[in-house]
Amino acid sequence: SPRLYSGMQPSADSLQIGNYIGALLQWRDLQSTHDAFFSVVDLHALTQPNEAAELRDKTRRTAAQYIAAGIEPEKSTLYVQSHVRAHAELAWILNTITGFGEAGRMTQFKDKSARYGSDATSVGLFAYPVLMAADILLYQTNVVPVGDDQRQHIELTRDLAERFNSRYGTTFTIPEAMVQKETARIYDLQNPTSKMSKSSESQAGVLWLLDDPAVNRKKIMRAVTDDEGSVRFDRETKPGVSNLLTIHSALSGRSIAELEDEFAGSGYGDFKKAIAELVLSEFEPVRARALELLDDPAELDRILSLNAEKADTVADATLSDVYDRVGLLRRR
Ligand code: TYM
Structure with missing residues (x-):
């Protein structure tokens, strides 16, 4: 079965609903048809x-x-990146074939470095997409399911793989991004033209998977809408309502058109109540299970360690091939 690779940053205590809808829901379904x-x-x-x-x-x-x-x-290989040393090692090799200008054109880097200023922008941030390429290429990955904010990084990964292959002989599988069009981007509830993000400043616009249900309900009821008063999808003129429709559709599995029909006569209050019910009932078992797992960190660490061994075996094979091809002398 085709090899699939994806990951998330541990950048907050909880994931947000964009990670859940844009990534985890796909991952869960894809693990039965992919390695x-x-x-x-x-x-x-x-x-x-x-x-x-x-x-x-x-x-x-x-x-x-x-x-x-x-x-x-037991089915998928779920591990912590730093447990597998090959990631940092392959990233170094790939750094040597990445153009300075090429890395500088990554829009996430441009946005972040503009915000931080050049002294607070690290070389690590600059090389971030190259490490991501190493993640993907170590596993001879066919598909990478991500939200659309990661698309450019996957393009870079493909370019680096092709460059390496043509310079040193075929070594890497060329991966494809898999972006679910409808749910590629969930927006901030308070600022529905910006992507919802773990690092968002507006706490009121972010729905956290592990948050108190009452807090999430309140955030949904206070989500920004518009003055028209009709539940209709139009990203341009009705970004708030459209975002809520996307969330509903992703969780209920119903089409936007069906939902527009169902809520045709309703006000925004009733529409939001329905969404709150849906989000809360989706989150509730996930939150409960996550908290239960966190009660036994030793067991969690054991699972992660077993899986890191599986990942290590695959990653090491690619890395040693790469070392040979670029001419690093083997230690005997
Ligand atoms: P990260 O941690 O920012 O996000 C994890 C995943 O969630 C998706 N996502 C969203 N999808 C829809 N709407 C949103 N508002 C939203 N916010 C986040 C992201 O697109 C992503 O799929 N660089 C990556 C992590 C990474 C990676 C990799 C991914 C490192 N190595 C190798 C794939 C393959 C990142 O920072 O994702």
Whole structure:
């Protein structure tokens, strides 16, 4: 079966609904038809300021949420990126074939470095997409399910794989991005033209998977809409309502057209109540299971360690091929 790879940063205590809808729901379904690898990318998270104990905690919490959302660690390989040393090692090799200008054109890097200023922008942040390419290429990945914000990074990954293959001989599988068109982007509830994000400043616009249900209900009831008063999908003129329709459709599995019909006569209050019910009932078992898993960190660590061994075997094979091809002398 085709090889699949994806990951998330442990950049907050909880995942947000964009990660859940844009990534985890796909991952869960795809693991039965693919040989899937899912990582918690803690090395990537080091590009943000972190307190050591907090990063460890967020890493466990992220892994627990994968499992709670239905990623099965006996079926898929669910591991922590830093447990597999090959990631950092392949990233170094790929850095040597990445253009400075090429890396500088990544829009996420441009946005972040513009916000931080050049002294607070690390070389690690600049090389972030190259580490992501290493993640994907180590596993001879065919498909990478992501939200559309990661599309450009997958393009870079393909370019680097093709460049390496043509320079050194066929080594890497060329991966494809898999982006679910309808749910590729969930927007901030308070600012529905910006992507919802774990690092968002507006707490009121982000629905956290592990948050108190009452808090999430309140955020949904206060979501920004418009003055028209009709439940209709139009991303341009009705971004708030359209975003809520997307969330409903992703969780209920019903089409936007069906939902527009159902809510044709309703006001926004009733529409939001329906969404709150849906989100809360979706989150409730996931939250409960994640908290239960976090009650037994030793068991969670054991699962992660077993899976890291599986990942190590695959990653090492690719890395040693790469070392040979670029001419590194083997240690005897
Ligand atoms: P991260 O941690 O920012 O996000 C994890 C996944 O969630 C998706 N996502 C969203 N989808 C829809 N709407 C949103 N508002 C939303 N916010 C986030 C992201 O597209 C992503 O699929 N660089 C990656 C992590 C990574 C990775 C990899 C991914 C590292 N190595 C290898 C795939 C393969 C990142 O920061 O994702």
